Amino acid sequence: MPNVQQINQLLPQTQCRECGFSGCLPYAEALVKGEAELNLCAAGGEVVMLDLANVLQRTPKQPEKIQPKTLAWIDETVCIGCTACIRACPVDAIMGASKLMHTVLSDECTGCGLCVAPCPVDCIYLIDVADEFLPRNHYLADQIRVSNEPRFQAAYHAQSRYEQHNARKQRENEARQAKLAAREAANKQPTPNSETSKTAFNPAHLIAQAMAKAQAQQNQRVVPNNRADFQQIQIQKAQEKAAYSRAMMKMQYGNEDEKAVALAWLREYKLAQEEKLNQ
The missing domain is CATH 1.10.287 (Helix Hairpins)
Incomplete structure (x- = not known):
């Protein structure tokens, strides 16, 4: 019986979710457990279905859907710089910043289409391309000589980009949590004059504090x-x-x-x- 890694290597690693799972790896896990059909990979089409049928020793089935090869394209004259597409891209193939124009790195795009729906102004289009496999860039696969087949080179490069994307998000989340923890710890530390302020009574100071608090609440x-x-x-x-x-x-x-x-x-x-x- 093949393991999850062997099955996952046969998938195109676009993370498009057309199979109904949250990515290629969850689909591979379901296939190994016998909890998913082998004809659900729209990005892989018939080629991937036949490979899965051979490895899993199941009867081949007609793919439920075959996804054409496309690249995302952003109409930069309409883009408002909301960064929704940047957050949605699983391989960091979109560059830009808040309130600034975004653009797609065409050599890194896998054509998953996950960036289209979040766009509030509908300025992202999927353009059909003649490429047999995506992404076009195979640099990360070439570094370790994964395979001579473009299909597996593209899949390995996309998988590596996806893993780097997840690692970056984890680092950012850990940094955010550490910053919040440090701020909370600093707020809990007593100030040097805390004991003095408890005994001192300054009516003018109390009135000023109350007015500032009321103004802040009004602004909020x-x-x-x-x-x-x-x-x-x-x-x-x-x-x-x-x-x-x-x-x-x-x-x-x-x-x-x-x-x-x-x-x-x-x-x-x-x-x-x-x-x-x-x-």
């Missing part, structure tokens, strides 16, 4: 609402911009039906903008 009630409203307005503007960009694209490259729908939308959009100016 108002500021988050204003910030939330501002963020919502910014997202709405970005969504309008994205819809306008898509309509213009349909007008230029779409078929007759798509052009008609886009033209109607653009007319309504123009009327809405004119009404805003007249208010």
Whole structure:
């Protein structure tokens, strides 16, 4: 009976979750336990299904779904820099920073599609490519000469990137927890003048403290609402911009039906903008 590692090596390591599991390794574990069908890997298609059937000594089945090879592409004119796609990418194939333009590293992208849904302005598209295996970069596999087959080179490189991604997240989480623990420990330490302050009584100081506390509470009630409203307005503007960009694209490259729908939308959009100016 093959072990989990042997089964996992046959999978494409895109971590796309199309199989219904949270990644390639959980799917491999379920296969070894006999708790999953062998035809669920959409990224691997028939090739992976046949390999799994051979190793597990099961009857081959038609793949439930075959995922075409695609690369993510970000419309940088619409991107608002929210970093949602960066957090979603399992192999750190998207670069950018908060409120700054994001871009996809095409040589590292596995085409998993996990970055598309989190985008609040729908500016990420999956573009079909002719590559047989993704990612295109095999550098990490070449360093240890994993295999001469591009399929396994791509899978090893993607798996290594995924493991590095998880290790980075763990380091960041540990650093965050250590910082919080240090802050909590510092807050628990008594101040040098704590005993003196207990015996001293200064009415003016107490009044100033009460006023400062009341002002802070008032600010806490108002500021988050204003910030939330501002963020919502910014997202709405970005969504309008994205819809306008898509309509213009349909007008230029779409078929007759798509052009008609886009033209109607653009007319309504123009009327809405004119009404805003007249208010």
